[in-house]
Amino acid sequence: MKTAIMTDTNSSITRSTAEKLGIYVIHMPVIIEETTFYENDTITEEEFFCALSGNKRITTSQPSPGDVMDLWDQILAEGYEELVYIPMSSGLSNSCAAAIGYSQDYDGKVEVVDNHRISVTMYESVLHAREMSLNGASAKEIKAALESDAYNSSIYITVNTLEYLKKGGRITPAAALIGTVLSIKPILTIQGEKLDSFAKARGSMKRAEEKMILAIQSDLEKRFADQDMAKLHIGAAGAGLTPEQQEEWLALLLNKFPEADVFYSPLSASISVHTGPGAVGIGISFR
Template identity: 30%
Template sequence: MIRIITDSTCDLTKADQEKLGITVIPLQVLFGTTHYTDGIDLSVEAFYQKLETEKELPTTTQINPDTFINAFEEYLKQGDEIIAILLSSHLSGTYQSAVIAKEMLETDKIHLIDSQNVTLGLALLVGEASKLRDQGLSASEIVEEIELLKNKVKLIAIVDTLKYLQKGGRISAASAVVGTALGIKPIVQVKDGIVQVLGKERGQKKMYKFIAHYLEEHQIDTQYCVVFAHSMAETSLKSLKEMIEEKYNINDNRTVCIGSTVGTHVGPGAVGVAFIAK
């Protein structure tokens, strides 16, 4: 049997995890001196409540090699082959921990993929890997296809507030004050494994025009799933989905709520979409 493993930054719901038949290993979230296990004893709703009230931004700790060894050994003992698709190595040391674990276990039954992505982009790749497994492809065939697809993943999102980008040192306090006063909202993407500011717009009409232009430039390949995401902003996400679905015949889509790793920097109110470009 082929087992697909990922980490909790994929932000897939428990229902989607079961539907896809995958195993999710959680990261740890640290608020001050208090540790929480992502998605286990800290829900997405509770995370954003704490994010708004705590003075300091939380941090996330990478999954350590021992945790991967324990997870890998459980399936190896059953004679399974493992594909681990993990968040970008530019955002966390989690992928490197998996590399260390594989080296310590000395087996060719573990296949590791640095997704170069996170949250909805990672969820997209994990979903496609699950689909390929269910179609009967071998582990090596799945890995080959996901390695190709990960370079075609496009992720774009609108950030509702500059507060958390400023608190995290990604923009200056002065820029945050001026931007907030003018109603300017940054538009971000994940490219080459890191979160980058793609542009800044004022007003929903201009933001959606920016995204429409981005979609025209990169063209959604509708044979693959499209993943939508929000950070406690379902109403705003509905508007974004309607705008995209008016132009594209999307056959398969999934929605995730942006969790702690990206949510720490974008805060509540963000919406985004990830897709495979043609």
């Protein structure tokens, strides 16, 4: 490839996966009690959820300018003519806008994609970029293709507890208390920008999962009716799920969408810190 592909860990792509794909990944900072760790690098998924469940004070941040540009310099020094950087959605973080600013010093050799995606749909964008690069596309062509396709995706997430939405200020303590008493599971959505409320399910997580599946089916019938269903990719996601829970969620989606390419990928720390452990999600995109 003459054009390198780089993303961040909000795509759920780990270092080992990146090495297999021949791409690059920058690890997002996770701050726990004033100590900075790097997702899937200096802190494991298990350690992150242990801290999250242990009521540690946790925040996430964008990568430092030095870390981003050092990796860009390393990539270009390895012989690539240019590179494409795919960070998380500009609607969810300032990291994309910041990277666009840094790229001005690279004489057109660095293209930053504002793809308006995160998690499983962002993962698919990275694979799309890699395919285009392998086929000889330039950085500008890859950026244009990904940005034109940005909103042909959809994500729904439901949480197992309201505690973390309360901590993040997304719901009031009173609403969290009432919701817990009534056993309400909120369903959240990302349609290219921010994490927004979509619906509520009363009772078990199973009911919330059923509502998310119905929402995806509705999107496929209405919003994406003109898309080629042969290119449909469905990502099952979860926050700190056990292997058994992952298999169960994946199997359910495989059964509901037998025509699609269905895969599992964990939710990133940037999302999980707001949803808490036990959250499950589903995302669709076309490639």
